[in-house]
Each structure stands twice: as C-alpha cells, then as structure tokens.
Amino acid sequence: QLQLVESGGGSVQAGGSLRLSCVVSGYSQSTHCMGWLRQAPGKGRGGVAVINTYGSTGYSDSVKGRFNISKDNANNTLALEMNSLKAEDTAMYYCASGPSCSWSGTRLHHFEYKNWGQGTQVTVSS
Numbered sequence: 001q002l003q004l005v006e007s008g009g010g011s012v013q014a015g016g017s018l019r020l021s022c023v024v025s026g027y028s029q030s031t032h033c034m035g036w037l038r039q040a041p042g043k044g045r046g047g048v049a050v051i052n053t054y055g056s057t058g059y060s061d062s063v064k065g066r067f068n069i070s071k072d073n074a075n076n077t078l079a080l081e082m083n084s085l086k087a088e089d090t091a092m093y094y095c096a097s098g099p100s101c102s103w104s105g106t107r108l109h110h111f112e113y114k115n116w117g118q119g120t121q122v123t124v125s126s
Contacts, residue, residue, distance in 0.1 A: 002024065013125055022117060023077055024097070030099040031097045034051055034097050043091075045094070047096075047101075048062070048067065052101055058107065060107075066082065066084045066085075067081065086124060090124050098112045099112060
C-alpha cells in the first residue's frame with residue numbers, strides 16, 4: 001500500500017509563490033507516473049502537473065510556465081513549485097501516483113491515478 005502525505009499549502013496573495021511537498025512511502029506497482037491533482041470548490045478533480053519514471057513532465061495549460069514539478073528519488077519526495085499564483089489556483093491539491101500518463105510536448109493529456117493523499121489547501125487572494 002502506498003502512502004502519500006502532502007504539506008506546504010497555505011494562503012498567499014496573487015502573484016506570490018508556494019512550494020508543495022509530498023512524502024511517498026510504501027509500495028505500489030502504480031508509480032510510473034507521479035503528479036499533482038487539484039480540486040476547486042464545486043469542480044472536479046484534475047491533473048495539473050505530472051512526472052514519469054524517466055523524468056519527463058507534463059502540465060495542464062492553466063499552470064504551464066508557472067508551476068514546476070520535480071521529484072527526489074533518494075528521499076522519496078515529490079514537489080510542486082508554484083509561482084505567479086492566481087486566484088483561480090485556489091483549490092485542494094493532492095499528490096497522486098498511477099500507471100499511465102501522457103502529454104504532447106509538455107501539454108498534459110492524460111493521468112490515470114490509483115493512489116492519492118489527503119490533500120493540502122492552497123488559497124490565493126486577489
């Protein structure tokens with residue numbers, strides 16, 4: 001069973017930055033793709049940034065150029081650096097893993113996730 005624990009959320013003004021972290025422990029076969037999902041109030045949950053086993057990354061159009069995903073295999077951590085934050089970035093952010101993901105260039109198309117954490121809240125005030 002894979003455990004994912006997020007941290008680093010908080011409140012920030014528009015234009016500011018936050019760094020989310022996720023500590024991964026346990027075992028799962030569904031870890032080829034690791035990424036971050038988000039869910040705003042009244043909206044569905046979707047992928048915003050994903051990184052695969054080979055270090056290739058994909059981003060949703062809404063965050064491309066502002067967010068950067070990275071992973072530290074030695075310490076089993078996943079990070080999301082968020083810059084130039086906007087009010088529409090306000091959401092619960094979840095760390096997730098799954099067996100399948102795809103993108104064109106860096107435009108994320110697909111992220112099939114099987115495991116996810118409890119989430120960390122990000123609130124951006126305008």
